[in-house]
Amino acid sequence: GEDVEQSLFLSVREGDSSVINCTYTDSSSTYLYWYKQEPGAGLQLLTYIFSNMDMKQDQRLTVLLNKKDKHLSLRIADTQTGDSAIYFCAESIHTGGFKTIFGAGTRLFVKA
Amino acid sequence: GAGVSQSPSNKVTEKGKDVELRCDPISGHTALYWYRQSLGQGLEFLIYFQGNSAPDKSGLPSDRFSAERTGGSVSTLTIQRTQQEDSAVYLCASSPRGTSGPNEQFFGPGTRLTVL
Numbered sequence: 001g002e003d004v005e006q007s008l009f010l011s012v013r014e015g016d017s018s019v020i021n022c023t024y025t026d027s028s029s030t031y032l033y034w035y036k037q038e039p040g041a042g043l044q045l046l047t048y049i050f051s052n053m054d055m056k057q058d059q060r061l062t063v064l065l066n067k068k069d070k071h072l073s074l075r076i077a078d079t080q081t082g083d084s085a086i087y088f089c090a091e092s093i094h095t096g097g098f099k100t101i102f103g104a105g106t107r108l109f110v111k112a
Numbered sequence: 113g114a115g116v117s118q119s120p121s122n123k124v125t126e127k128g129k130d131v132e133l134r135c136d137p138i139s140g141h142t143a144l145y146w147y148r149q150s151l152g153q154g155l156e157f158l159i160y161f162q163g164n165s166a167p168d169k170s171g172l173p174s175d176r177f178s179a180e181r182t183g184g185s186v187s188t189l190t191i192q193r194t195q196q197e198d199s200a201v202y203l204c205a206s207s208p209r210g211t212s213g214p215n216e217q218f219f220g221p222g223t224r225l226t227v228l
Contacts (some may be wrong), residue, residue: 004154031214042116042203042219043155050214088155098143098207098215099168104154 004103011109018076022089029091037086084110116220124226133189137206150200194227
């Protein structure tokens with residue numbers, strides 16, 4: 001079945017790098033996404049990667065995809081207190097349209 | 113520009129009552145999604161509308177849950193005979209994409225439902 005798993009918590013010090021990991025099960029995923037949810041707000045797309053790529057860099061964000069192991073990671077360089085939020089990994093599955101499966105979210109705590 | 117809006121922002125109801133949650137997607141977006149976010153849980157997919165196609169209802173947890181999308185725009189999620197386990201934040205999202213390309217979803221702020 002379709003499933004996306006990620007660890008629930010991560011704590012880092014300001015200025016360090018954060019790495020949030022995710023595994024997924026559906027090998028037919030076309031795109032994989034990272035969304036950010038700040039307290040009291042809806043989710044916002046941070047970045048995405050097409051399934052035939054293995055890396056994508058966008059300013060402080062680096063996404064790595066290991067399609068063989070069905071493993072996705074998000075690295076945030078020079079983590080700031082404003083990066084504290086819940087980060088959701090998600091995969092799109094073609095079912096004639098797009099069904100998106102989200103993980104449980106990783107809560108990132110950034111200590112000053 | 114207007115984003116996705118949801119109403120009400122908070123809803124407290126008694127067990128056994130019916131509730132309706134509303135979502136106004138971004139104008140022109142062809143796809144609309146409903147999710148449920150429970151405390152400590154991820155986003156649980158409920159239902160997906162894409163244009164004029166039949167909705168994907170595979171995530172609805174029971175027949176007490178239903179949703180419709182009128183005129184390809186506003187959507188209403190209805191929960192009949194609410195139970196305490198229905199308490200959660202219900203999130204709506206819309207997407208401009210059809211059936212190809214990355215599927216960026218734009219989320220509303222959610223409706224927090226509390227069933228007493």
